[in-house]
Amino acid sequence: GTSYIADFRVWRGDTEGGGLEDFKVEVFEGEVVLDIVHRLQATQAPDLAVRWNCKAGKCGSCSAEINGRPRLLCMTRMSVFERSETITITPLRANPVVRDLVTDVSYNYTKAREIPAFVPPPDLGPGEYRMQQEDVGRSQEFRKCIECFLCQNVCHVVRDHEENKQAFAGPRFLMRQAELDMHPLDAAEETGLDRKASAQEEHGLGYCNITKCCTEVCPEGIKITDNALIPLKERAVDRKYDPLVWLGNKIRRR
Numbered sequence: 001g002t003s004y005i006a007d008f009r010v011w012r013g014d015t016e017g018g019g020l021e022d023f024k025v026e027v028f029e030g031e032v033v034l035d036i037v038h039r040l041q042a043t044q045a046p047d048l049a050v051r052w053n054c055k056a057g058k059c060g061s062c063s064a065e066i067n068g069r070p071r072l073l074c075m076t077r078m079s080v081f082e083r084s085e086t087i088t089i090t091p092l093r094a095n096p097v098v099r100d101l102v103t104d105v106s107y108n109y110t111k112a113r114e115i116p117a118f119v120p121p122p123d124l125g126p127g128e129y130r131m132q133q134e135d136v137g138r139s140q141e142f143r144k145c146i147e148c149f150l151c152q153n154v155c156h157v158v159r160d161h162e163e164n165k166q167a168f169a170g171p172r173f174l175m176r177q178a179e180l181d182m183h184p185l186d187a188a189e190e191t192g193l194d195r196k197a198s199a200q201e202e203h204g205l206g207y208c209n210i211t212k213c214c215t216e217v218c219p220e221g222i223k224i225t226d227n228a229l230i231p232l233k234e235r236a237v238d239r240k241y242d243p244l245v246w247l248g249n250k251i252r253r254r
């Protein structure tokens with residue numbers, strides 16, 4: 001019928017090291033790459049480790065690299081490849097490997113914890129928050145994030161530079177800071193927390209040179225660079241070079 005045999009190359013290994021293994025697998029019409037990984041587990045490699053949950057592009061756990069490009073295994077249709085093409089599946093390159101396709105994503109949780117939460121406006125009670133639709137819409141775009149961390153993995157600042165992880169929160173978490181900084185009800189500044197300065201000085205906003213690779217891989221189509229990172233950069237720069245703000249800072253720091 002409509003099935004064919006495809007060549008797959010899958011990275012197998014653990015913290016000690018590993019390498020690519022070749023497989024021939026049957027592919028049926030309408031399948032996604034995760035179906036093939038499951039077929040491999042069912043037929044040839046029962047101990048192949050892969051992380052997945054929803055198979056609907058919503059849980060963000062099946063992130064891996066297919067032919068070197070970060071993608072969701074469950075949202076990548078087999079029909080995007082030539083039937084004769086060898087399809088190579090490797091674990092996310094910017095993360096330490098746990099086993100096979102499963103990597104340690106804890107860098108992201110560390111960065112998430114470093115960002116102070118939304119500070120509620122002191123003069124408003126629950127149910128009294130009012131926002132312009134435009135501001136709501138902006139947050140909503142960022143809130144579509146499924147935390148697949150494909151953007152975190154593709155960004156060149158950390159992709160081959162483990163040493164930068166300390167000083168760089170990555171696109172997903174700089175986006176979170178942008179969201180909070182642009183939030184009209186966030187009262188962080190009143191508590192002495194300057195999100196712009198913190199993004200710049202503690203979370204490496206300056207490392208981002210707007211290559212937009214993060215935006216290109218986002219499965220939710222969030223315009224990370226244009227709608228979060230660039231505006232945050234502009235706001236941070238405005239603040240730094242505004243002579244009154246600068247003077248204010250000098251005085252306050254004494």
Ligand code: SF4
Pocket residue numbers: 144145146147148149150151152172214217218219220221222224
């Ligand atoms: Fe994934 Fe997009 Fe969220 Fe990055 S911003 S973690 S690519 S959903």
Ligand code: F3S
Pocket residue numbers: 154155156157170171207208209210211212213214215225229
């Ligand atoms: Fe990295 Fe995205 Fe900036 S890929 S360099 S965070 S635009």
Ligand code: FES
Pocket residue numbers: 052053054055056057058059060061062063072073074075
């Ligand atoms: Fe949930 Fe792929 S399995 S996003």
